[in-house]
Amino acid sequence: MEKITSITSKSQPAATAIFRSYAELYAEGKSLRHKCPRHSHAEWKPPQNRPDPLFLLKESSMGRIPELLPIRYGRMMQSPFTFYRGAALNMAADQAVTPITGLRVQACGDAHLCNFGVYATPERRVIFDINDLDETLPAPWEWDVKRLTASFVLACCSNGFKKDDARDTALSCVRSYRVSMAEFSQMSVLDVWYASTELEKIIASVKDKEDQARIQKSVAKAHSQNAEHVYPELVATDESTPKIKDNPPTPEQ
Helix, strand or coil, X not given: CHHHXXXXXXXXXXXXXXXXXXXXXXHHHHHHHHHCCHHHHCXXXXXXXXXXXXXXXXXXXXXXXXXXXXXXXXHHCCCHHHHHHCCHHHHHHHHCCCCCCCCEEEECCCCCXXXXXXXXXXXXXXXXXXXXXXXXXXXXXXXXXXXXXXXXXXXXXXXXXXXXXXXXXHHHHHHHHHHHHHHHCCCCHHHHHHCCEEHHHHHCCCCCHHHHHHHHHHHHHHHHCCHHHHHHHHEECCCCCCEECCCCCCCCC
């Protein structure tokens, strides 16, 4: 047994796990402000070699169904908000030259407010969460936060809100992120994994009655969209082998 242990230890050295206290991790994170001060995020200037936005848009269309591209472009042309929604690659290119702390995560890649929604989990709970992850990639953590916040600002502008309202919305967005991350940092990995936002618990905090009714309608719809109801809508069963139904978008949708 000693001989086997000796050979194993020489050929495959055991990994040493380093556990650091919350205070140490907090101090390490705070020290990154020297490398990337918070005020460095306040401004953005396009670099001289910035790629043509329309060229990037065409690049992002590679591999898509050609017949549907006019629909995509038509939707994006409606407003700055709709263009922004479809231009995740453009923003990623713009953010590639922005200051970062160096901490990378498995980013959403398109953290846009319209890519969040209500849906039912397999446990039949209704939660509010991100529902679009087809552009996920390793990236600086700052990118998702900035894209999400910018989407709220553009949504405010497109809906005729005042600049002060847009500013307050942006501050509320990043404040919520900061507070939530502070809470998660003191939770176990397993508790963070199972953390979720259950819609029923926040309906009571909404003061506007119309907003409450709208949210309750979304909850009811999410409850009805379980496997038994969704399967017939998504799958063609008139053949021996089930197949996913085609449901391409139309200009009217």
